[in-house]
Amino acid sequence: MPKGQQSQRDKGAAPVRKRLSPAARRAEIVQAAVDLFAETGFDGSTREVARRAGITQPLLYRYFPDKQSLIEAAYSRVFLETWDPAWDALLQDRSRPVVDRFQSFYEAYTEIVFQPVWLRLWYYALLRDAQVHAWYREVVQEQILKPMVRERRAELGQGDAFAVTVDELDVPWLLHGGLLNHGLRQLAGQAGNRGDSPDRPAVIRKALNLFLQQSAPDAG
Structure with a gap:
């Protein structure tokens, strides 16, 4: 290495910013935010996001005018962009019994979300960021839980045209939240590795059986 370049490195000169x-650039900033928030929660600073992205804080603000817009972008990257549109058709495929559809869906869904970054961000949102958790709850209700209720109604011959009530969502939420907590427990028990386990399909099957029992006409 030329002597001048070595001298600059010794003095801690900043690396040349990538073009x-x-x-x-925006994608790099969002990924840096996702990584930081997964480590620290949504209290992580925009200064630290900029440092991890290899840019200045003023440049970061050219892409995201405030921290809230950066949180929204991180939320979208982790909780929305991981959704597979094929899952919508899977949940509503009435050529298959609901238990088979829901089993296939949750096996595919947990394969994606039982990842350290996803689970940690979900946990931090649950504990410390009511807005992010409210966004997540709305997406889950509209894309997963309400379709499950309607499809279960249809299988039972109850029709599916009327609105899903708050009471009808209680049991699906227990199913969904219970599976996420299972993933979180697995993650905690594996010292930060993937929150998965060989018995995941069996756990899903048990949770679905409880859901189907509770939604049967004579349940309760």
């Missing part, structure tokens, strides 16, 4: 398109 990126605006879209690629």
